[in-house]
Amino acid sequence: MNKNEILEQALYYLSTNGVKFTMSQLATSLQISKKTIYTMFDSKETLLLEVIENSFREIKRSEKQIIESDLKLEEKIKKLIIVLPDRYQNLNWYKVGELKEKYPKIYEVLIYHLQSDWKPTLDLLQQGIKEGVLKDFNVDVFKLIVEGTMEHILSNHQQIDYYQELEEMMNILMKGILK
Template sequence: MELKEQIIEATIEEFNEKGLKFTMDQLAKRMGISKKTLYSVFSDKESLFLEAIDTCFSEIKRSEKEIFEDDKLDTMEKIRKIIIVLPKRYQAIDFRQLYQLEEKFPKMFRKIEARLETDWEPTIQLIEQAIREGKIRRIEIPVLQTMISSTIEAFIKTNVLIKNDISYTNALEEMICIILDGIRVKSSET
């Protein structure tokens, strides 16, 4: 693994332990490298976080592609998995801590927002396929896309998950269940 990737991995570990409050000094110490070496790769904490965000979203997109191409999954399973996908190496990240970003690192928060709102084409194709297959009713896809993006943004923009002791993963799973299955109790469940 090249140094840049090792730094991003160590950044994730620091973030999980300390949230955004860790220092570049602590990061260098964790890695057993000098701050000078660290700063030769990333000029500051913000550029490091921006690169980590890109890396994370690139891996999410790779995972989405794997789900999209998995012939063992039906259309609805693919939709469910793609919308809440988190690659294994990011499942341990406490995304609930990201609410601090908007105030302290607005540039990073805007980058996350932009990434959440782009690259929806494979998901839209699956939704259109599910409509054609009669698995979901005809819907306005931009409304669904906005609902999902806005919900995820709310999870990372506020501390609602922390206040209610809900993990980020559980929140995503609950969101997709509500969206795909609704909130009405089925007659067989009463």
């Protein structure tokens, strides 16, 4: 059993059961002992933190692929802002948002990642403005709108499709800023 398999299964449990899943449930589903999990992760909190960190490493890899792709600038911007690796698109992100109550420090890390390292995206937005693909607009306000939407979706108490909501947000924003 490797660490990545445990992280993937833990993310699945986080998405389906929220923070209420137990290390025993995780171990049983992986057909390993809890002791095996605890040799790699000191606690459930450590495991959940690594799940979030690993997820954002994968998101950053996906961002890099988008930036380096041959897509039109407009498509790069759309994809970059709502980037999620394919296997994350069907996760229940509201359940992930439950971290806020039980594991507030981990939730802070999640929000930190949502709010940080916008430079590649902001650079593409500035490039779009410069090249005339986008209207001149305040990219900082745009960033705040996107962050606010993502945070709202995470804390929303409805069962909604996170990725679908982000796509809709991007449709609204892009139609408002495209010439």
